Amino acid sequence: MSRYNIAVIPGDGVGIEVIEEGLATLEAVAKAHGGLSFEFTRFPWGCRYYLEKGKMMDEDGLKILRDFDAIYLGAVGFPGVPDHISLWGLLLPIRQEFEQYVNLRPIKLFPGVTGPLRSGNIDMICVRENTEGEYAGVGGRMFNGTPQELALQTAVFTRRGMERVMRFAFDYARKNGRQKVTSITKSNACNYSMVFWDEVFAAVSRDYPDIRADQLLVDAAAALFVTRPERFDVVVASNLFGDILTDLGAALQGGIGLAPSANLNPERKYPSMFEPVHGSAPDIAGKGVANPVGAIWSAQMMLEHLGEVEAAGVLMKAIADVLAGGEVRTPDMGGKSTTTQVGEAIRQKILI
Amino acid sequence: MSRYNIAVIPGDGVGIEVIEEGLATLEAVAKAHGGLSFEFTRFPWGCRYYLEKGKMMDEDGLKILRDFDAIYLGAVGFPGVPDHISLWGLLLPIRQEFEQYVNLRPIKLFPGVTGPLRSGNIDMICVRENTEGEYAGVGGRMFNGTPQELALQTAVFTRRGMERVMRFAFDYARKNGRQKVTSITKSNACNYSMVFWDEVFAAVSRDYPDIRADQLLVDAAAALFVTRPERFDVVVASNLFGDILTDLGAALQGGIGLAPSANLNPERKYPSMFEPVHGSAPDIAGKGVANPVGAIWSAQMMLEHLGEVEAAGVLMKAIADVLAGGEVRTPDMGGKSTTTQVGEAIRQKILI
Ligand SMILES: CC(C)[C@H](C(=O)O)[C@@H](O)C(=O)O
Ligand SMILES: CC(C)[C@H](C(=O)O)[C@@H](O)C(=O)O
Numbered sequence: 211m212s213r214y215n216i217a218v219i220p221g222d223g224v225g226i227e228v229i230e231e232g233l234a235t236l237e238a239v240a241k242a243h244g245g246l247s248f249e250f251t252r253f254p255w256g257c258r259y260y261l262e263k264g265k266m267m268d269e270d271g272l273k274i275l276r277d278f279d280a281i282y283l284g285a286v287g288f289p290g291v292p293d294h295i296s297l298w299g300l301l302l303p304i305r306q307e308f309e310q311y312v313n314l315r316p317i318k319l320f321p322g323v324t325g326p327l328r329s330g331n332i333d334m335i336c337v338r339e340n341t342e343g344e345y346a347g348v349g350g351r352m353f354n355g356t357p358q359e360l361a362l363q364t365a366v367f368t369r370r371g372m373e374r375v376m377r378f379a380f381d382y383a384r385k386n387g388r389q390k391v392t393s394i395t396k397s398n399a400c401n402y403s404m405v406f407w408d409e410v411f412a413a414v415s416r417d418y419p420d421i422r423a424d425q426l427l428v429d430a431a432a433a434l435f436v437t438r439p440e441r442f443d444v445v446v447a448s449n450l451f452g453d454i455l456t457d458l459g460a461a462l463q464g465g466i467g468l469a470p471s472a473n474l475n476p477e478r479k480y481p482s483m484f485e486p487v488h489g490s491a492p493d494i495a496g497k498g499v500a501n502p503v504g505a506i507w508s509a510q511m512m513l514e515h516l517g518e519v520e521a522a523g524v525l526m527k528a529i530a531d532v533l534a535g536g537e538v539r540t541p542d543m544g545g546k547s548t549t550t551q552v553g554e555a556i557r558q559k560i561l562i
Numbered sequence: 563m564s565r566y567n568i569a570v571i572p573g574d575g576v577g578i579e580v581i582e583e584g585l586a587t588l589e590a591v592a593k594a595h596g597g598l599s600f601e602f603t604r605f606p607w608g609c610r611y612y613l614e615k616g617k618m619m620d621e622d623g624l625k626i627l628r629d630f631d632a633i634y635l636g637a638v639g640f641p642g643v644p645d646h647i648s649l650w651g652l653l654l655p656i657r658q659e660f661e662q663y664v665n666l667r668p669i670k671l672f673p674g675v676t677g678p679l680r681s682g683n684i685d686m687i688c689v690r691e692n693t694e695g696e697y698a699g700v701g702g703r704m705f706n707g708t709p710q711e712l713a714l715q716t717a718v719f720t721r722r723g724m725e726r727v728m729r730f731a732f733d734y735a736r737k738n739g740r741q742k743v744t745s746i747t748k749s750n751a752c753n754y755s756m757v758f759w760d761e762v763f764a765a766v767s768r769d770y771p772d773i774r775a776d777q778l779l780v781d782a783a784a785a786l787f788v789t790r791p792e793r794f795d796v797v798v799a800s801n802l803f804g805d806i807l808t809d810l811g812a813a814l815q816g817g818i819g820l821a822p823s824a825n826l827n828p829e830r831k832y833p834s835m836f837e838p839v840h841g842s843a844p845d846i847a848g849k850g851v852a853n854p855v856g857a858i859w860s861a862q863m864m865l866e867h868l869g870e871v872e873a874a875g876v877l878m879k880a881i882a883d884v885l886a887g888g889e890v891r892t893p894d895m896g897g898k899s900t901t902t903q904v905g906e907a908i909r910q911k912i913l914i
Contacts, residue, residue, distance in 0.1 A: 404715075
């Protein structure tokens with residue numbers, strides 16, 4: 211009997227709605243598969259918490275989270291709380307402190323789903339660096355309030371940080387029968403950071419002669435995502451480039467509401483965190499129409515990470531079946547179903 | 563009689579081929595329109611020059627260029643010359659020293675052209691900051707060759723630099739009957755630079771109550787480019803975000819080979835530079851199949867900038883007519899024509 215302690219942070223807006231579906235679905239998976247159970251501990255952290263208490267999470271929040279097997283997060287963000295406050299008070303510290311240096315984002319156009327592209331077979335996996343780079347939070351302002359005012363924002367790229375995420379990408383390719391790892395760069399313009407990135411990528415790739423190493427400038431990559439998505443297999447990118455390309459990829463696979471992500475600490479020294487790619491979407495919050503697939507698929511990635519491969523396989527098949535069915539889908543996918551109806555449809559496939 | 567002195571830098575690879583078509587087309591425009599003539603002065607600068615002489619352009623290159631009415635550039639880049647050398651030795655110094663702080667890039671899906679999207683009306687104009695930001699070239703390396711090695715890359719955003727490009731965007735919207743300016747930001751992660759960007763945008767937009775001011779995170783913007791391109795009108799973005807989004811946009815409008823750009827010094831204190839968005843494409847160089855439309859359209863933007871509005875209108879119509887015809891197109895657009903055939907077809911429309 212495996213029992214997992216999961217820290218649940220629904221957060222704000224639609225985060226709360228989709229996480230409910232994810233939790234109900236995990237319960238359904240546990241019910242269908244003897245020998246698996248979950249204990250969910252909910253934390254009310256997020257922007258509403260901030261508006262009440264002046265902090266996004268408790269001071270000892272990271273210490274509390276450390277002992278869980280995984281973290282399941284909805285979305286953070288609320289009108290009235292500046293994004294850089296909400297994120298630097300919760301999401302980004304978790305990613306950085308728990309060395310969740312891989313942000314794994316599958317991008318796959320499922321049968322039954324119509325994406326915006328006329329053609330193109332989409333099935334790639336993005337490995338995004340998740341702890342440093344352009345998200346270092348290092349910088350400053352000078353000459354405040356004068357015409358000379360300026361801001362500096364410094365990206366920090368370490369050999370260790372790049373090497374570990376690149377190795378993860380190559381190891382992932384090997385383990386999953388993928389052929390090629392494409393490194394996203396911009397060394398023509400970013401003459402320190404990305405030149406270094408390219409050097410480390412070249413060195414790491416030499417240890418994986420069985421996997422093709424490939425590289426593209428980020429601007430060219432964005433164009434190729436829409437003209438030849440089938441050319442991508444495993445993609446490894448910096449924090450910012452990975453952020454941009456995976457949102458683009460999410461749109462191409464049928465919508466940001468479908469897209470899952472796993473913030474992984476591959477060494478399992480700290481808990482990993484699973485969250486849909488979409489945000490808190492205040493415009494549709496509370497209406498019961500948010501797409502729960504991204505959150506449920508993120509829960510599926512959590513099962514995989516916990517080593518529950520069989521259960522993960524069942525859940526993945528249930529998601530794919532509901533998408534292929536084409537009937538039960540939320541308005542963002544052109545359907546009329548509610549958040550709960552989509553969750554229910556997936557759970558029914560599991561319990562059969 | 564207006565006579566313009568144009569500095570021509572064909573550069574490398576297909577740059578040389580497409581610039582020839584652009585020059586022949588400008589000659590055709592001059593012939594069709596009495597009172598207009600050009601003097602072209604060619605400079606052999608670029609990567610071949612670098613391989614021979616160890617420099618991308620002459621030491622006094624910028625001084626020489628300063629006296630021209632405009633610069634017409636093909637593409638720079640060659641296998642064997644690292645990109646960061648070729649670009650920091652020619653393209654980027656020209657943009658920065660001549661205060662070409664606006665990189666103007668129209669993105670338009672022409673009738674007759676099939677883009678990769680199933681649907682969507684595309685007609686936007688991107689105003690990309692072109693002298694600072696993520697392209698400041700500021701940074702360094704530390705602990706070289708050790709496991710602790712790291713690189714810093716500092717983006718520099720000045721109030722003056724942001725204000726002028728944002729004002730240009732709003733003024734452009736006003737002059738051209740456009741309704742909305744969308745600012746691209748990432749202030750949730752880039753907690754100094756983009757927070758400052760947002761402040762300046764809010765301040766500048768207050769001076770233009772007649773134009774809608776709108777803002778999007780760069781990741782969301784990339785997704786919306788493919789799901790709702792018609793929502794974009796004028797877009798203003800930093801150097802890097804503008805680079806990524808305009809390559810994506812170029813792909814959406816039917817291919818990077820079609821896309822033009824104008825590096826503008828709006829005050830006309832220094833010459834502006836016109837260049838296609840595509841690169842030197844060594845893989846197809848010398849085969850006579852490169853798409854010349856991006857280069858010819860860039861020449862059209864040069865005519866507009868020089869104040870030759872009527873001639874610019876004629877050339878734009880000729881380009882649109884050939885695209886609408888659908889017969890004469892290069893292989894990148896699914897056709898069988900050569901670079902010269904496409905150029906010829908456009909020139910024929912002008913001379914009629
Ligand atoms: C909310 C934001 C800081 C975050 C990011 O940029 O990492 C989000 O866009 C994501 O992709 O998870
Ligand atoms: C060649 C490169 C430095 C350049 C840029 O990034 O500005 C190019 O991609 C462009 O868009 O003009």
